[in-house]
Amino acid sequence: MEKLSCIIIDDEPLGKEVVESLVKDIPFLNLSASFNDPVHALTYLQENTVDILFSDIQMPKINGMELLNSLVNPPMVIFITAHRDFALDGFDAGVVDYLIKPVRFDRFLKAVNRAKERISMNTSPVIPQSNTDKIFVKSEGKLIKILLSEILYVEAQGDYLKIVIPSGDYSTQLTLKSMDEILSQPNFFRVQRSFILNLEAVRSINGNTVELTNGKSISIALNKKDELFALLGIK
Template sequence: MEKLNCVIIDDEPLARDVVESFAKSVPFLNISATFEDPVEALLYIRNNSVDIVFSDIEMPKLNGLEFVRALGNVVVTIFITAYRDFALDGFETGATDYLVKPVRFDRFLKAVNKAKDYLELKKSLSIQQVNNDRIFIKSEGKLIKILLNEILYIEAQGDYLKIVIPSATYTTQTTLKSMEEMLSLPNFFRIQRSFILNLEAVRSVNGNMVELVNGKSISIALNKKEEFFNLLGIN
């Protein structure tokens, strides 16, 4: 079995040791490095092959949420926190799971199996990026070319994505996080946990609801509203 390379980031030595000992008990995990400083971890991950990051949320210099945003969703992240209330914020950054301290081995095992399943799904290549302006997706037994600037919005539906363009709607088996990693154009924005939209497709905004040019209405997550308005140039 090919092992998944893991990095552990926590400013508490005991917490790092617990996660490391758990990881050593799982046959498909390999601990590549452990870090107290998230900035050092960021540099390491950008220059090495890493599959899974276990990261504390409350850390000096750079907290876990800021760390993942700086990293840009290039690895699977499992947050570790002493505060259950941080879980929702963690998921909004695209984290695969979160563990509450003190971490239990059974809960750790559930999280890493979830990460492993996600990585295996990603390798199935339901979406193939050709270049920065187009992708091919597997849908209805064939490969379909989609120009990125034609996408109105993308909706997560379990292990599937619904990709909507003006002339058609396609469904393919992959995750929203995997799709988000391919969207290199700056006008795509993850407006909430289940939706990514094309800012060019916005027709109007009414309170917490966004109407697109095709008539579709999508709610804005409260913690995304300020950033969304800034991207649209709304004060």
């Protein structure tokens, strides 16, 4: 079996040693490097390719989320931290898993297997076309063509995205952040943490809830309401 390369970042020496020990107990992992300083790790990641990054979040100089967001082509990321507060932001950014210290081996192995599965499938699950009016989505082993104009909304659901069109919906492995970049067109808007909607599909707005043409109701994040109204031409 070909081994997966990984690195570890933790400013606490004991925390780093614990993760190093966990990695050594998994035969298909190869530890390429280990860092106490996240800045040195960032330099390494900019110059080298690795499959999996194990990282603490709360670190000096640059935290784990900032490091992840600064990478153009990030590896699979598993956060291992004593802090629960960043879990939602982590998953929103496409993190594979979020482990709370102290980490049990079985829980660590589950996260690593999830990363391994994603890597094995990682010939991009959504393929945008050069004319930007359609995408091909990998769903249930098939490539399915979806016109962007048909998309009513996109919803984050754990490790998957649900792309909804009038005739049905498709689940695919991709982060909402990546889909937001693909749908960087004036008629698409990220209305809250878990949803991107097609403005052409908006039927009505009631308070902080938008209703789409298929009857789906989606809550509007308070900090997004003014921008949504502006895009819809509502004064």
